[in-house]
Amino acid sequence: MEDESPSTSTSSHEGDPTRSEPKWLGFALHPKKRKSFVTPKLVEELERAGFKMKQLDPSKPLEEQGRVDVLLHKMTSRDDWSKRLENYAKEHPRTCIVDHPDDIAVLANRMTMLRPARKARLNTPAQFLLESPECAVQEALETRGMKLPLVAKPLRAGGSSGSHTLGIIYDQQGMKDLLDGKLEPLRPPVVLQQFLEHEGVLFKVYVLGDTVQAVHRPSVHDARLKNKAKETCTTESEKGNSFINRKVEHDLGPGEKEVAKSSEHEEPHVQMWTYMSRTCPNGEKPVGLHVQMPPQEKLIKIARKLRDVLNLELFNFDLIRCREHLEEGERDVYYIIDINYFPGYSKMPGYEKAFASFLKSYVEGEKENSEKRE
Template sequence: MNDVVSKTIGIWMSGKKSQKLNWKELISACASHGYKLVKLDLERPLEDQARIDVFIHKLTDIIAAADQGDPKASTIIGQVEQYLSNHPNIAVVDPLDNVRMLLNRYCYYSILQNEPSFQNKGIFTPTFAEFTTNDIEVNIGIMKARGVKFPVICKPTIAHGSKSAHEMIVIFNEKGLSVCKSPCVVQTFVNHNAVLHKVFLIGNRYHICKRPSLKNFYASEDIEPIFYSTGEVCKADSQSTLSILDPQDKPDITMTINEDVIKTVIRVLRKEIGLLLAGFDVVIDNQAGNHAVIDINVYPSYDNFPNFFEHLLDCIDEVVSKRTVKGCKNYEGSYRINGLINVGKCTNSYGVFGMNVN
């Protein structure tokens, strides 16, 4: 155990995510680092529950609901923000304002698209456009102005808050745009031979897993829109027919992810968005071999992250230590990266690519 005065970590997450957590292992890991763990209840005043030093949360769905006007969610988030304002020395993982940046797909796609360090490094986010109306003619004009080409993936603009946030549509032609329900984002589909690379981050530690994805698609006037859920197609054990390549698309070579590219993306996300717990999805363009960042996630599932709790507590130790040394009033996502560490091999059937890097 570390030779430090015992501190308290307050944690909140939804019932669904809470059920997936190995609480016994987490409590043990916290104790080994000198922390007591307290599960917070947002239905009760936070001031009455515990004096906490670190606040870990996954409030994405509640924040999203609050931002869309839900009165109960607004009350909860208001109380949390007031509590954190009253106790500025609490280390927050992650700051709510930073989390908000990833609730809107158009917002974070814009950050990625405008990132100068991606230039000439084979990194891009596919062209995209936001629809705020269901008028097809207006939306066709918006797509053309922004260089969005068919086929496209239509996604809800709000990336969290409901099951529909993960419901997608592949659209092959202009008439197919009739199924789009605003507000939504359409993004040019990049053919990537049905392979998705998911990158999971804990501070300066990362882990890359390979997952199934959508097969290659091409613009067509004859194909109707295809509706799907990312959970049905892109989970490690998914066996969707949408992931089976057509015979003419069988790849002759396996496209290998470039870890230098991954490190560049990580540095940008930490600098521009400042989250300790996040993840992003990358596909490799099967024509040019460039890496496309197609989504970013707040506090993703870390099911396959080796020794997740130990890495999480190490990260918290570093944040608390830096706050103590610098005497900062609040963690605002400015945690600096001295080096990036790939935490090792993935045990799932889809494997992991990676090397130890600094």
């Protein structure tokens, strides 16, 4: 990875981003994201594809940071970023920006996140926004045909603090604990989503333009987490919390670990989950989860529909498979339960080569579109 002095560079709109000489890929990412994503292997693959990488400083004017042929970004915590990027795009029309901030913003809020999926006629669980403890919860549930157990998720998504924590609310006591603010970091406003039995596994489907690849990930097995687990309990009485932290290490194979919180009752009112590691190495199935991967053509079809309606190139979605019992037998029904922008591609086997290939195709496609407009 190299840097280019602003004083010696040409501006991005003065160069052709598809010429044979190396193209400058500027990236603006949070430090944690940058560390996991920008690896030596990725830099190597991008150089083979004709790109040189340069780190952009989001606190400084982009115009002062040299030539940028392709701009990659995920800066959700900067309120002014969208406007600055929009202005930069107008001044530098030849720069390929992946993706537009307005399209990304839809996925930062879990109440807007699944609307595009429903627009594309894809299945999603029923859900509603619990804005405050004073909300008429029971009435809202009945109106939407929802019932316990429910999944409680933070309203804010996109990698913000606590955004990957969820709670399974089993009963009225669990709901009371949520409303009373006892389930940190889950406090209203939170999204309540209908829990659907899905055999203890979800499929995390990564999308890189036309590339679609899925991996298994462990999930809640059923409404009472009826799986064999090794449990070590640590009380949190010093925090004034009536809950017990249970570190649950399911026999899921290497790389799989979950953390759960439950009450002291034999059957908990709430289970709090934070996934410490989300996939098995090399895309292998977690031990004990004998669930078939959905057909690749099914995944591609869903991904294309989402890509069209989201107008995004870099995202993944969590897919669960539910068994529907009919008189003539059973059938599989797939539900999208979460969508994330610019996810942790480092968990996708072989992401470096796939990303370089995507970027090359994306730039070539943008060139063709530009020539048609001209």
